[in-house]
Amino acid sequence: MTVEANPNDLEIVDAWWRAANYLSVGQLYLLANPLLRDPLRAEHIKRNILGHWGTTPGQNFIYAHLNRVIRAYDLDMFYISGPGHGGPALVANTYLEGTYSEIYPEIGQDVQGLQKLFKQFSFPGGIPSHVSPECPGSIHEGGELGYSLSHAFGAVLDNPGLIAACVVGDGEAETGPLAAAWHSNKFLSPVTDGAVLPILHLNGYKIANPAVLARISRRELSDFLCGCGWAPLFVEGADPPAMHRQMASAVDNAIGQIRDIQSAARSGYQTQRPIWPMIVLRSPKGWTGPQEVDGKKIEGTFRSHQVPLPSPALHHQYLPQLEEWLQSYRPAELFDETGHLHGHIAALAPTGTSRMGANPHTNGGLLLRDLRMPDFRQYAVVMRAPGDEEASNTTVLGRFLRDVIQANAGTRNFRIFGADETVSNKLNAVFETSPRQWTAPIDEQDEFLAPDGRIMEVLSEHLCQGWLEGYLLTGRHGLFNSYEAFIHIVDSMFNQHAKWLKVTLGIPWRRKIASLNYLLSSHVWRQDHNGFTHQDPGFIDHVINKKAEIVRVYLPPDANCLLSVANHCLRSKHYVNVIVAGKHPAPQWLDMEAAVTHCSMGIGIWQWASNDQEHDPDVVMACAGDVPTLETLAAVSILREHLPRLRVRVVNVVDLMKLQSGRAHPHGLDDRDFDLLFTRDKPVIFAYHGYPWLIHRLTYNRTNHNNFHVKGYQEEGTISTPFDMTVLNGLDRFHLVREVIERLPETSSETTYLGQLMEETLIRHRAYINEHGLDMLEVREWKWGAEDSGQLRDDKKLVRRI
Incomplete structure (x- = not known):
């Protein structure tokens, strides 16, 4: 059933809109005199004016109309502000509905509270100029341009009673994420999910350029949105009374369509994908603001994007124009002597958690329940x-x-x-x-x-x-x-x-x-x-x-x-x-008991792969990642075969943040524990999954950092064999063995012959894969602790049982 707005309802909606616009301009400009009880003077004005006006009056208009339908239809609805800088609007509306003062009692519903509300905006020690986490009712920050619609759909999944009203800026609509997000309606279940009501706000301009969707014809825009599976309802103009009538009709229509779709689907009558409603609101950028400043048109142009008037505190000639702008909202009709919004206007707001700023879905941790987890x-x-x-x-x-x-x-x-x-x-x-x-x-x-x-x-x-x-x-x-x-x-x-x-x-x-x-x-x-x-x-x-x-x-x-x-x-x-x-x-390297212990520590010596238990190691072989671990252990097996007197320690890293100091990351090892693992003076050959310089960055202030030699991805890759990927980037077992040899303090005949064997093997590897398209047998069939079936040179095997 559709509940149509009567003229008295729309008068209240207009009063709310004017109040929100007044509060928004006050946030941009005022330090004191919040209700203009005194003539406006330079000392009442912020010297540095930061913020954005252009999208704000349109968003205030939308919020006021959504308040009406929430009450009329008893809706569970919240508001997502997609345009980049709608901060004044969301702060103003959540203040008017009372949520803001409940969360921040120091910002009370009185003259002193209004003054604090105005001063804090985009001011040192205050709040940001965009919709931010500090603002109640928000799950989407102003800097997240392009993500609003996908956030809205994610929010209503598995929330069958929820409606996410998502305001999409026309500049935002030019981004790739938003362009793709129109197709989210193909994934929404009208039975088990809630609904998204997109409101495409066409105010014509971005920061300095016209917006694409605002400059195409209504027919082309309608065809585009219909082609994306939407049923658009258009609200267009600049005259407030006419716009209120259009918007009320459109919102009522949209809510009616959503309810009809869900009712039909949930009763089993509708089995095809529904065509969901949306609203296209075309209104001037900077609506109700200054028409002209210094002979240049402001309202309806890109010049209203940020602050239409330079700071009157520094440029006194703009004081009368700012005062005229603020007085155009007739604040004396909106707020009583104590600074409270008049009761008949405040009554437009829903109550309790029905207020969009207090909707518990916008503070999701309130609703979070632990997962039920199998063992x-x-x-x-x-x-x-x-x-x-x-x-x-x-x-x-x-x-x-x-x-x-x-x-x-x-x-x-x-x-x-x-x-x-x-x-x-x-x-x-x-x-x-x-x-x-x-x-x-x-x-x-x-x-x-x-x-x-x-x-x-x-x-x-x-x-x-x-x-x-x-x-x-x-x-x-x-x-x-x-x-x-x-x-x-x-x-x-x-x-x-x-x-x-x-x-x-x-x-x-x-x-x-x-x-x-x-x-x-x-x-x-x-x-x-x-x-x-x-x-x-x-x-x-x-x-x-x-x-x-x-x-x-x-x-x-x-x-x-x-x-x-x-x-x-x-x-x-x-x-x-x-x-x-x-x-x-x-x-697979660790049984479950060992894996749990290892992951709980995040880093540790693999004693079964090491042979330094009774002495200090000669070299530490470290690894992070599944393929680096494999290649490290294969290299260790070669070293154990050919340099049996070499004492090797194998350290595996699961939690990469363990490499940082505990002073830099809560998971980080303190210096003593780090030195116990990696020693204070022995070479560390580190095989890492990613770009090698990250390991240096994480360990740069450790005692033994100068002895860290990291092998990782070096931007070398092509269509090849799995093992060749490691060879191309020097992460393979043969290059790792060479790294060890280069770091040993003394050269012996054993290391000389082993180094040459590694070079010969790499040459043979290249020839083999180019001929057969496969890795060599001794690579493909290598196993830790088992006799290797492959030959490297004559009958000399690289792997023996360990």
Whole structure:
């Protein structure tokens, strides 16, 4: 049933809108005299005016109308501000509805509170100029341009009663993530999910240029939106009374359509994908602000994007114009003598948690429930000795994730997101429990598709990240699996989420949310079939730039370690966890008990691979990552065969942050423990999964840093064999042996002959793969602790039983 707005309702909506506009201008300009009880003077004005006006009046207009329909239809709705700098609007509206003062009692509903509200905005010791974590009701920060719509869809997944009203700026709509996000409607279940109401705000301009969607014809725009599967409702103009009537009709219509779609689907009458409504609001940029300043048009132009008037505190000629602007909202009609919003206007706001600023979904930690977790130990790879079993690490993990999905089927608070790579990354087992969610048509030959599922896949890393962030921010859990090289596509999105986590750690009323978990597979060392384009381990470097309280990086060497790490990460809160794990069959090193111990420490000596138990080592062989671990152990076996008197210590790193000092990262080792592992003066040959300079960066202030010799990815790659990828980058076992020889204090005949043998073997490797297209037999069939069946030179074997 549609409840139409009557004229009295719209008069109240207009009064609220004027009040929000007044508060927004006050935040930009005023230090004192918040209700203009005295003539405006220069000392009442901020000297440095920072902020953005252009998008603000349109967002105030939208917020006021949404308040009305929340009350009229008893909606569970919250507001996402997509335009980059709508901060004044969201602060003003949450203040008017009372949420802001409840969270920040010092910003009271009186004259003194108004003055503090105005002063704090974009002011030292105050709040940022955009929508930020400090603002109640927000899950989306102003700097996250392009992600609003995907956040909105992530928020309503598994929230069947929720509506996310998402304001999309016309400049924002030009970004790649937003352009892809229009297609999120093909993944939304009208039965088990909530609804998204996009409101495309066309105010014509970005910071200095016209916006594309604002300059095409209405028909072309309508065709575009209809082609994306939306039913647009247009609200256009500048005259406030007419615009209020249009907007009220459009919002009522949209809510009616949403309810009809959901009712039909939930009663079983509608089985085809619905066409959801959206609103297109075309209003002037800087609406209701100054028309002209210094003879130049302001309202409706790019010049209103930031502050229309230079600071009147420094340029007194603008004082009358600012006062006229503020008085145009008739504040005396809006606020009583004490500074309270008049009761009949305040009554427009919903009450309690129905207020958009107080909606608990916008503080997702309030709703967060721990995952029900199966015992990860029951998925263990069983082995008798290190290296005697092979397994695909991610295949093993897939069986664990399958049962995580099953265990949480009732609460519907866990999903896996991926860019069409879940099968490729060998997580196939998850489809034994759940299909991919997909509401578009399904053909007979399709696999694992259904209107309701726990797996979200679309070939857009931007959408996957945005959906997952929205899901996490509203109190649920998830995992993003991706090819390692292509996770860089969301570098900026990761940045903003990490910043959100960092800031909210310092906001007492913000509750912690579930961690953002990345599983990076199909990684750099096993992209020999795809080549150079698919080889890039640099996301780790990017992640480590963020605050130590937030980021964690794990490089499990085998499946049992991966299970232990994944269990930990899925249980954790308020981190970004990056897990890098291979998908191809590989040797398994630790039984489950040893894996749990090793992962709990994050770093440790593998005594079974070392022979320095009774003496100081001559060399430390360190490794981080599954392929580097394999090559390190293969190199150790060569050294043990040919230089039996050499004392070798093997150190494996699972938690990369252990390498940092405890002063720099909470996981870091103190200097004493670091020196006990790596010694104070012995050479350390470090085989690392990614770019080698990161290890130097993490260890630069350690005692023995000058003796660290790191081998890793050197931007060398092509279509080749798996082992050749390591050879091209100097990470292979033969190059590692040469590194050891070069660092030994004395040269002997043994080391001379071994060094030459390594050179000859590398030459033979190149000739062999160029002829056969396969790695040499002694590489393919090498096993730790077993006789090697391959020949290096005559009958000289590189591997013996250890």
